[in-house]
Amino acid sequence: MPTRRPVYTRAAILAAALAVATSVTSIAAQAKRTPARAVSVGDSIAAVVDSLSRDPNGVAIERSVVQQGARTVSAGETVTGSIASWHGPLDVRGTVTGNAVALGGDIVVHTGGTVRGDAVALGGHVQLDGGTVQGEMRSLSALTVGPLAKTVPRTPAQATKRSLSLAVGWYLVLAVIGLFAALFARGNLETIAERIRDDFSRSFLYGVAGQIALLPALVVAIVALCITVIGILLIPFAIVGFVLGGAGALALGFLAMSYVTGEAAMRWRGAVSAYTPPPVVQFLMVGLSLYFVLWMVGGLLSWAGWLGAVLRLVAAMVTWVAVTVGFGATLASRGGTRAPGGRVPPPQVPPPVSDASWQTPTPVSGVAAARRPTPPPRSIRR
Amino acid sequence: MSGRCTRPWLAILAAALVAAPAATANAQVWRTVTASRQRASADSLRLRVYFGAGTFNLAAAAEPLLYNVDMRYDAGRVRPLHRYDAATGTLTIRSDSAIGHPFSLDLKRSGLNFNGPGDDRNGTDLTVGLARGVPLDLSLSLGACDATLDLANLSVRRLQLESGASQTTVTFGTPNPVAMSSLDLDIGAAGLTVNSLGNAHASTVNVSAGVGGAELDLGGTWSGTMNLVLRAALGGITLHVPQDVGVQARVAKTLGSLDAPDLTERDGTFYSSNWSTATRKVVIDATATLAGLEITRD
Numbered sequence: 001m002p003t004r005r006p007v008y009t010r011a012a013i014l015a016a017a018l019a020v021a022t023s024v025t026s027i028a029a030q031a032k033r034t035p036a037r038a039v040s041v042g043d044s045i046a047a048v049v050d051s052l053s054r055d056p057n058g059v060a061i062e063r064s065v066v067q068q069g070a071r072t073v074s075a076g077e078t079v080t081g082s083i084a085s086w087h088g089p090l091d092v093r094g095t096v097t098g099n100a101v102a103l104g105g106d107i108v109v110h111t112g113g114t115v116r117g118d119a120v121a122l123g124g125h126v127q128l129d130g131g132t133v134q135g136e137m138r139s140l141s142a143l144t145v146g147p148l149a150k151t152v153p154r155t156p157a158q159a160t161k162r163s164l165s166l167a168v169g170w171y172l173v174l175a176v177i178g179l180f181a182a183l184f185a186r187g188n189l190e191t192i193a194e195r196i197r198d199d200f201s202r203s204f205l206y207g208v209a210g211q212i213a214l215l216p217a218l219v220v221a222i223v224a225l226c227i228t229v230i231g232i233l234l235i236p237f238a239i240v241g242f243v244l245g246g247a248g249a250l251a252l253g254f255l256a257m258s259y260v261t262g263e264a265a266m267r268w269r270g271a272v273s274a275y276t277p278p279p280v281v282q283f284l285m286v287g288l289s290l291y292f293v294l295w296m297v298g299g300l301l302s303w304a305g306w307l308g309a310v311l312r313l314v315a316a317m318v319t320w321v322a323v324t325v326g327f328g329a330t331l332a333s334r335g336g337t338r339a340p341g342g343r344v345p346p347p348q349v350p351p352p353v354s355d356a357s358w359q360t361p362t363p364v365s366g367v368a369a370a371r372r373p374t375p376p377p378r379s380i381r382r
Numbered sequence: 383m384s385g386r387c388t389r390p391w392l393a394i395l396a397a398a399l400v401a402a403p404a405a406t407a408n409a410q411v412w413r414t415v416t417a418s419r420q421r422a423s424a425d426s427l428r429l430r431v432y433f434g435a436g437t438f439n440l441a442a443a444a445e446p447l448l449y450n451v452d453m454r455y456d457a458g459r460v461r462p463l464h465r466y467d468a469a470t471g472t473l474t475i476r477s478d479s480a481i482g483h484p485f486s487l488d489l490k491r492s493g494l495n496f497n498g499p500g501d502d503r504n505g506t507d508l509t510v511g512l513a514r515g516v517p518l519d520l521s522l523s524l525g526a527c528d529a530t531l532d533l534a535n536l537s538v539r540r541l542q543l544e545s546g547a548s549q550t551t552v553t554f555g556t557p558n559p560v561a562m563s564s565l566d567l568d569i570g571a572a573g574l575t576v577n578s579l580g581n582a583h584a585s586t587v588n589v590s591a592g593v594g595g596a597e598l599d600l601g602g603t604w605s606g607t608m609n610l611v612l613r614a615a616l617g618g619i620t621l622h623v624p625q626d627v628g629v630q631a632r633v634a635k636t637l638g639s640l641d642a643p644d645l646t647e648r649d650g651t652f653y654s655s656n657w658s659t660a661t662r663k664v665v666i667d668a669t670a671t672l673a674g675l676e677i678t679r680d
Contacts, residue, residue: 056461056462056463057415057417057462057463057464125416126418128420132420133419133420134420134422135419136417136418136419136466137416137417137418137419137420138415138416138417138418139414139415139416139417140413140414140415141412141413141414141415142413142457144413144457144461144462232637232672233637233672236616
């Protein structure tokens, strides 16, 4: 008979696997950034000149006007066109008819010096020392090339990191909310879960209808408040309340669905005792973790192109169904206050404590006592 | 056997916590750009600013500059653009921002990160300096930022300010040497404070305040009559009027209120006691919808 590893061992293995997987993506990204061959100065200049022309705050110059080291335009000298220095200052005492550019240095326009175009210092500063710049003076700490990050296609490593980040962030947020729900709204949670178990398909239909009706319901509520005139004052509060209520119902529904999922998983594994009260927190966390695993798998395979996309799509669809079913059950049970069949769930009361339980080491009530085989009742002999 | 797997979610939670540091977002890439132009023969300047999130400052530039722009931004999220059109004398500055997801984990910033539109904790810093003595035409469109406009020593011919969710402070520290043809302040969901509005040298001031409300100080050096058109919705507007200024106020209230203890109502219009004798006056035309208007005498 195969033996199962203890839970903490599996936890450690899974954690290590995730850490290794994410580390590998980081290493792969770093390796990708490492140049495969030495880059010559000429190549560097050409690359910077090209990037400078594409930077929104840069300037277009010819590669041929760039020379290494410090450069000076002497008094009385006229440079036709642009001039640029590479890793050195540029001193202008004469006239530059085009742009003056310092790539990795300062530009100083001295008295009598004139730049008819722009003066641009990349990694340096433009200083006026009595001279004249007829164009614009610009100092750039570094180049900014390319469109906004939101439109830049992410590298596989970046996509993986982002997917993992989002999955972990959402999981932790929902875990915290779930713990609060288990502590303070346990009855509602269990009632909604019961509704899901009893009528899954109807809950789903209710959920779809509820999602469609959310916005019209808000509009109707606002119109109704406007009609009453005095209700106009309540509109801002109504909007905030509606949004919070809707988000709360969605969250509570999803948590209830996670509860049901976790319960099913644990029963399937035989990890639930028939004699103990339902471990709400465990059900909840197991269910949440299962959904989280879906997203993590999709996230970890973000680098895999269409396969990752398909997995994330599957995760999204599964999650949407769960949210919809939970939302529908929440609506049908009126936030967990109505059990299936229209009955009001009984209030939760703690089990009675036997007065004699403290007097004897042998349990006379509770789980331990219930598990003990008890002899059949004997008739009273006189 | 069943007891061995009573807490499988602990495994997932542990995995999430271990994986979290590796799942942090990309580090920010900060850049600075400084751009300036000598004044030369420019006789006016039009400034157009479209600014998203961060900090925005506007003040007088050092001589002999026509303008000076300093911007610090995260290159991963923002693309600053500025253009000067010499033919029309127009300087246009834009900053386009990327908006993140509502929940993401970024331990390098502050743990669990709640992003959103207008998140300016790591926003752009934009400082604009403008030439003194050059007539200015200012059109500012601000998103969600802290904005400070110090208009002392500037010659503002026109100011149009539209703000979404910015906390904006406008100060006319010195008398405006040129008459303002229009002064329009349109504030959405944040606050507006205007100091020494009397120095603006504007015959008509339009203020539209939203949820955040506005506080206007009519102090400063001015004469004649200033027309103040106020539109308040859901917020409130507080006016600080110097004692020697005569006040006339017409207020249309829709579930709004007027708090002006020093004014007396005659034929539906409120007047201060010195209205007929004051050498400088302010005529207020206000609309308050679900908002309050308060007029105090300083």
